[in-house]
Amino acid sequence: xxxxxxxxxxxxxxxxxxxxxxxxxxxxxxxxxxxxxxxxxxxxxxxxxxxxxxxxxxxxxxxxxxxxxxxxxxxxxxxxxxxxxxxxxxxxxxxxxxxxxxxxxxxxxxxxxxxxxxxxxxxxxxxxxxxxxxxxxxxxxxxxxxxxxxxxxxxxxxxxxxxxxxxxxxxxxxxxxxxxxxxxxxxxxxxxxxxxxxxxxxxxxxxxxxxxxxxxxxxxxxxxxxxxxxxxxxxxxxxxxxxxxxxxxxxxxxxxxxxxxxxxxxxxxxxxxxxxxxxxxxxxxxxxxxxxxxxxxxxxxxxxxxxxxxxxxxxxxxxxxxxxxxxxxxxxxxxx
Amino acid sequence: xxxxxxxxxxxxxxxxxxxxxxxxxxxxxxxxxxxxxxxxxxxxxxxxxxxxxxxxxxxxxxxxxxxxxxxxxxxxxxxxxxxxxxxxxxxxxxxxxxxxxxxxxxxxxxxxxxxxxxxxxxxxxxxxxxxxx
Ligand SMILES: Nc1ncnc2c1ncn2[C@@H]1O[C@H](COP(=O)(O)OP(=O)(O)OP(=O)(O)O)[C@@H](O)[C@H]1O
Ligand SMILES: [Mg+2]
Numbered sequence: 001x002x003x004x005x006x007x008x009x010x011x012x013x014x015x016x017x018x019x020x021x022x023x024x025x026x027x028x029x030x031x032x033x034x035x036x037x038x039x040x041x042x043x044x045x046x047x048x049x050x051x052x053x054x055x056x057x058x059x060x061x062x063x064x065x066x067x068x069x070x071x072x073x074x075x076x077x078x079x080x081x082x083x084x085x086x087x088x089x090x091x092x093x094x095x096x097x098x099x100x101x102x103x104x105x106x107x108x109x110x111x112x113x114x115x116x117x118x119x120x121x122x123x124x125x126x127x128x129x130x131x132x133x134x135x136x137x138x139x140x141x142x143x144x145x146x147x148x149x150x151x152x153x154x155x156x157x158x159x160x161x162x163x164x165x166x167x168x169x170x171x172x173x174x175x176x177x178x179x180x181x182x183x184x185x186x187x188x189x190x191x192x193x194x195x196x197x198x199x200x201x202x203x204x205x206x207x208x209x210x211x212x213x214x215x216x217x218x219x220x221x222x223x224x225x226x227x228x229x230x231x232x233x234x235x236x237x238x239x240x241x242x243x244x245x246x247x248x249x250x251x252x253x254x255x256x257x258x259x260x261x262x263x264x265x266x267x268x269x270x271x272x273x274x275x276x277x278x279x280x281x282x283x284x285x286x287x288x289x290x291x292x293x294x295x296x297x298x299x300x301x302x303x304x305x306x307x308x309x310x311x312x313x314x315x316x317x318x319x320x321x322x323x324x325x326x327x328x329x330x331x332x333x334x335x336x
Numbered sequence: 337x338x339x340x341x342x343x344x345x346x347x348x349x350x351x352x353x354x355x356x357x358x359x360x361x362x363x364x365x366x367x368x369x370x371x372x373x374x375x376x377x378x379x380x381x382x383x384x385x386x387x388x389x390x391x392x393x394x395x396x397x398x399x400x401x402x403x404x405x406x407x408x409x410x411x412x413x414x415x416x417x418x419x420x421x422x423x424x425x426x427x428x429x430x431x432x433x434x435x436x437x438x439x440x441x442x443x444x445x446x447x448x449x450x451x452x453x454x455x456x457x458x459x460x461x462x463x464x465x466x467x468x469x
Contacts (some may be wrong), residue, residue: 049370071369078377082442086428093428 006036012054041088043081048074053252102163105133108164112171116305117143119214121336124303127312128328136163137274137326138170142182150182154207155226155329157248163326166199170207171175183209184209184222185259188246192257193222195250205249208272217264217334222257224249227275230293232300234267237295242270270332271296276325282318303330342396343383345414351383354395361397362408366468374446375408375466381443382412382462390416390460400465407448407467422452449461 011033018026037047052070112135116124128137142150154170156163173194177187187209195205210221221317223244246257247334262270265291278284299310308329317321341361343354358379362372379395380410386393393414420426431439440462444450449465 045373049368052369066453074369075373075376078373078446079438082377082438082445085445086441230369 006033006040006042008050008053009321011030011050012057013316015054016058024314040125041085045074045077045081056184065133099135102116102159105130105135105164108134108168111168112138117141117149118190119143119149121214121334122149122212122215122306123331123333123335125306125308127308127334128326129278129312129316130164130326132160134161134164135326136160137276139166139272139328139330140171140174142174144182148182148210149214150187151210151212151272151330152187152207152334153226153272153274153328154205155276155326155328157204157206162203164198166195166203168207169194169198169203170183183259184211184220185257188222188224188249188257189255192247192249192255193253193277196253199250201250204251204273207249208244208256210272210334211272214265218263219264219270220259221261222246222259224255224257227273227278229273230269230271230296231262232269232271233265234269237267237298242272251335264334266334266336267326268334269300272330272332274326274328276323276327277307277315277329279325287318307331339392341372342387342394342411343414344392344394348387350397351387353395354383355379358395358408360396361399362466365399365406367466368469371466371469374410376408377438378443378446378466379410381438381440382410382464385440386412386416388415389415390414392439393459402467405467407465408464410447411461411463413459413461418456418458418460419452419454420456422454425454 014029014033017023018030022217028107028196034047048070052074055070056067088114097330116126120228124141126141128135128139130136130218136156137151138154138287140150140152144150152174154167170191173191174187177190188207191207199205206226207224208221208226209221212219221244223242223245225248226244229242231242232238233240242262243260244258247255262268264270277294278289295311295314297308299314301307302310308331311329315327341357343350343357345351345354349430358377361373362375367375383395386395391413391414393416395410395412398405398411400410424430425440426444431441434445440452443462443464445453447464447466449463451463452460454460
């Protein structure tokens with residue numbers, strides 16, 4: 001087989017060969033011709049034009065009716081040609097958009113980046129993986145000189161770009177709060193006002209904020225409708241749900257939040273998560289909280305970072321490597 | 337030779353008349369059959385927009401000559417409501433036909449040069465040229 005060329009001459013040869021022998025080889029080459037034409041962005045009406053020219057040269061005495069019918073065919077192909085060109089340009093646009101989104105995603109990542117603090121006595125593990133490119137979950141650690149560790153975990157209801165934009169707002173509002181406002185209850189009340197004022201009323205944010213006193217080992221926290229975490233009490237060797245059932249952020253201007261506390265002892269563990277963890281699907285059912293706890297128990301003995309990553313890998317596999325929601329998991333292990 | 341001619345658009349039937357006149361001019365200029373078909377399609381889109389959105393208007397043809405090329409210039413002019421957001425209508429997928437390739441972005445693709453002048457409440461003038469290859 002000769003290499004194909006995209007011109008009337010080659011088409012004509014092919015056509016002639018086929019008309020004489022009606023062989024599969026010519027048809028295979030016609031397929032190649034068609035693919036090459038697509039690559040060269042040649043539209044259907046041009047192919048028909050090439051066909052007409054080739055045919056007329058092969059059969060100069062073509063009946064006028066056939067001739068006219070071919071022109072008619074070509075005319076009807078014009079709109080298909082346009083639709084094809086439009087498809088091409090939309091595809092290019094999509095590639096552009098895709099790369100813009102990845103730039104935005106990496107910008108978001110650096111905007112929202114938080115360093116996991118090295119705190120004596122607590123082993124911290126944290127992981128947050130977006131379902132799509134941009135993350136609508138968020139976690140943040142604030143480690144101040146006064147011996148306090150602040151822990152924030154939040155989830156925008158909804159995902160994708162709008163959720164990610166709302167998250168950046170949360171982060172910057174938190175940065176602007178003064179040190180004296182780090183009381184969990186106050187933090188949530190202030191954020192609630194910011195969200196209520198600035199975010200579309202169809203968008204809600206759940207959030208947990210905890211403040212750990214490194215000197216007294218007291219963890220104080222409040223929750224704005226956030227997925228309850230777990231608390232492992234080592235002396236009882238038992239897991240408990242972490243309480244807290246405040247209103248989600250952004251619903252009511254003057255919402256107020258309860259503050260709770262846990263006195264942490266050696267080997268106690270606090271587990272925080274978002275509903276991307278609890279709403280993992282297996283087939284067509286959601287996973288149960290007890291099942292999640294079973295998985296967590298499986299890995300909890302590992303160093304905290306290794307443990308959260310292992311739990312994530314487990315769920316990633318369980319969902320066929322296709323997360324349906326942003327997934328965030330934090331372990332705080334008190335090790336002295 | 338430089339003559340001007342055109343078709344007044346006031347009923348749907350006039351779209352066909354405009355196509356016919358445009359195709360004849362294109363043939364005389366030596367455009368191949370594919371380009372004739374493209375020009376006719378562009379004329380249809382422009383004339384149909386006049387008929388649908390402005391009610392009446394005119395599609396005229398003019399033969400233009402550059403240093404080393406000849407072309408057919410089509411001017412579609414009306415005194416209708418004008419086009420509110422030109423960049424929006426020039427976006428693929430915006431037309432009411434739901435992005436099937438036609439509409440004004442289609443005209444731009446079918447032709448070589450393309451220009452819109454539109455003033456709200458005063459009318460629209462679309463000028464477009466195809467050069468003989
Ligand atoms: N001559 C005109 N006067 C006023 N508005 C116009 C005119 N031509 C186009 N428009 C406006 O621009 C829009 C886009 O026109 P375009 O021809 O691209 O698509 P369409 O007419 O909506 O759909 P179709 O694909 O069937 O042509 C129209 O819906 C109309 O609102
Ligand atoms: Mg139109």
